[in-house]
Amino acid sequence: MIYPIVAYGSPVLKRLAKEVDPSSAETKILIDDMFETMYASKGVGLAAPQIGLSSRVFVVDASPFAEDVEEKESIILKKFKRAFINPVIIEQTGELWAYEEGCLSIPGVHEKIPRLREIKIRSQNTKGDWIDEQLSGLSARIFQHEFDHIEGILFPDRMTPLKRRMIQGRLKNLSAGKVDTIYKMKFNVK
Ligand code: CO
Numbered sequence: 001m002i003y004p005i006v007a008y009g010s011p012v013l014k015r016l017a018k019e020v021d022p023s024s025a026e027t028k029i030l031i032d033d034m035f036e037t038m039y040a041s042k043g044v045g046l047a048a049p050q051i052g053l054s055s056r057v058f059v060v061d062a063s064p065f066a067e068d069v070e071e072k073e074s075i076i077l078k079k080f081k082r083a084f085i086n087p088v089i090i091e092q093t094g095e096l097w098a099y100e101e102g103c104l105s106i107p108g109v110h111e112k113i114p115r116l117r118e119i120k121i122r123s124q125n126t127k128g129d130w131i132d133e134q135l136s137g138l139s140a141r142i143f144q145h146e147f148d149h150i151e152g153i154l155f156p157d158r159m160t161p162l163k164r165r166m167i168q169g170r171l172k173n174l175s176a177g178k179v180d181t182i183y184k185m186k187f188n189v190k
Pocket residue numbers: 102103104105145149
């Protein structure tokens with residue numbers, strides 16, 4: 001099932017999401033629906049709050065980025081296609097690097113956001129096993145963007161006050177439902 005995407009300005013996007021039962025039937029259906037919704041809206045990541053559910057789940061598929069990078073990272077990005085359940089960041093290291101980000105909940109806004117290059121993470125699969133991984137570069141960036149969503153953080157929160165001021169008008173219009181997207185959106189979702 002394809003869900004509408006919850007727009008900027010909705011309280012659900014600012015809330016700390018709750019852990020889920022990784023092996024329940026609901027979680028499996030949720031993940032299937034989230035992949036379907038992400039592909040329909042041409043995103044590379046989608047977190048449960050973006051379909052109105054305050055759950056610690058997100059899906060990613062970085063393969064659209066695999067074209068623009070060197071071979072080693074390209075192979076990693078092509079395989080970076082899965083669901084993360086109840087994820088945690090164990091460690092963030094490496095240098096800060098800025099790269100332009102966008103978000104399905106904030107269409108029309110793109111801005112360079114600084115993030116750390118390397119992360120150690122832990123998350124569950126649908127059998128309930130915990131998996132430890134190390135991510136770097138774009139996959140680490142996508143993970144951190146989606147992880148922010150389940151913490152109630154959106155990428156404008158990571159902009160400088162000046163840049164945030166510059167997009168304020170657009171964010172106001174968006175919260176009020178003035179937007180034009182290829183996918184359906186839902187506004188002011190509690
Ligand atoms: Co986003």
